[in-house]
Amino acid sequence: MQIKTITCHDVNNYGASLQAYALQCFLQRNGYEVEIIDYLPIYKSDRLNFFEYNRTSGKLFTILKYVPFLKPLVGLYDHLKVPGHITDYKFIGRKKPFNLFKRNHLKCSNLTYRTLEDLQKNLPLADVYIAGSDQIWNSVGFNGRDSSYYCAFAPKNTKCISYAASFGASYIPQDQSEFVSKQLSRFYAISTRERSGVEIVEKLGYNATEVLDPVFLLDKDDWERLCSDEHKKEKYILVYDLDMNHPGVKQLCLGLAKKNNWKIYSINDFRECPYADYNINNAGPIEFIEWIRDAQYVVCTSFHGTAFSIFFHKQFYTFPLYHGKNHARMVDFLHKMNLDNHFVKEQIELSNLKAIDFEIVDKLLAYYRQNSKQWLLTKLKDLADSHE
Template sequence: MYNYGASLQAFALQYYLESLGHKVEIIDYLPYYHQSRYNFLYIPLDSNHYTLFSSNGFMRLVYGILKNLCIFKTWGRKKKFDDFTKSFLKLTSTHYETIEELRDNPPIADIYVAGSDQIWNTEMYNGKDPAYYLDFGNSSTKRISYAASIAVGKIGKDLEDVIRNRLSKFSQISVREASGVDILGNLGIKAELVLDPVFLLEKRKWLNMATKATQHPETIKSRYILVYDFLHDDRIRMFVAKLKDQYGVLVVSINDYRPLNYADVNINDAGPLEFLNLVANADYIVSNSFHATAFSIILEKEFYVYPLMGQNNSSRMEDLLRGLGLEKRFNSSEIQKNINYEIVKELLDNKRVKSANFINNSCFHNM
């Protein structure tokens, strides 16, 4: 899955657990719904094109050609993600693609950890996948979650019993949004509120990681507003225009395959390190991304974040900002005064201590 937040939070949790003396492996699990992008002929079952293009081999080939024409610009991005995985993530020697494979040949460990990112978002495939609820392996193996995200405001009634049953096997549960604590509490499940793993690493560690990136020449010599808007949101476009008009700096966009027509520089081959570097060197960051927001805070940047259009998963951003006194940076229509990061750092440090305590108590207790 070629997602900046997923890769960087996986590295952060791995690094932090290793710093405590644990041997850590990330389960190399890649289900079908995370494989579609670079699988030339794969057509998701829920795609609008499935009926039309899956009917015969010729039509599937046509689909593959059309698809590749759209995403060919992102193969450089894919390579940088793959290089990041090889260099920084320690995966299990066994690769898994189904829950059945995990159950037939589970990874051997003292503790299984679920987290982080939107693994329990029941409006997505992964939120219904037993694998993300650690429904495999020996029943005596300890199971915990760290900063798992439910992301949505509620779980459908039809899934409540399923979720309750799957999470009953966990020794300790933590999530990264206050709303998630309440949702699970309503199911009779105790959960603690912790920070996303990227916050467990200090600013200097992330800045050091950022220096390993390939820099775009335009961002070396110019001040810029960084835009990460994967939905081409008009609210973001209008706000960025206001920022550019006031400060007179470049607009640099991190893209998938579609460029932003109002950006001065469009970058579609950024990997996780490049993402970090672009945030670290920007004057302003405007996005609809949780992890762009998280790294803006860690690296003490001026930022603005908007809820995703048509999606019910903004609770994680709202909870994070509210807890740090940064509510005015959410869905803003006006340019705000600069953030007092001394106050933010104090609040963040307190939350870091609580998050670290959860990990220490969960991983070392009764071992």
């Protein structure tokens, strides 16, 4: 049976790349022919591609049809006029390892699609379509307002399921309820990454099951095999604060560093960490795993930073994005792992830190992992049987 998945897979984001790989790998191991639809909508165009021109309409678009050699300059202007993008040049080194990861580890469609119309005109044929994980249904942003991520391109006689799709937040905007409800109606089976996602789906009148993020369809050894055998020798705290502005993250990192005589290393996405001893601006998905693997301690505002800390049995604390509201996925996951006290909203004193008993966590993870695998494989077997 041929499966095609659609997800956020090529956006220079660690979790997005790794979850896409994990779902692909798990399905392949279970005998399915799998391909990721290379869907890269304009609004997700690579922010590190300084010379890409993304407009598809307007007077300037029309003019540039006749003078296409000016497109790179206009693209650069469009890029630099966005607040904060002027500092993106610091992170240009991330492009190469992300591109290599896609090329070497993701099996993507030959065609790249930018719009729903592109998908409909050159339909990527499959027996089953899977709307994958990550925040593909986050309707606070663009993803959840894009019907492509709800498999709107799929022919009516082709079944669609979702695996660990995420709404990103614990709610959807009121003005999007009708749209989301209509999109969900085409799914044969729905699973979400968070309990809050199940509740959203049920409020819209559908059934849903909570499953683990795709990275947990693989195990530690699978991820270890991607990594280099060389380990970092210096002892460090790894901080992964997406916005670099959470005072609780800073307080904990500085306190741990002083107490243990550890360095602070920061792995960065959009800005550098002002209090880090070393800023890592050029890491790709594999390097992201390696930096977590070799850390003494991890402090993050990231779901996948949390996930890989658990894989490699790293003591960690997870914070929400400062003033952010999209932390349901971290809260729900840590609750399942009996690690509620390792999610801190504001600050935590060193005297209140609790060591994680990973023997307990591993047992809980094994239970939820088995349930997640069984849900996905059962739904696919049901669909395969219906084709016979």
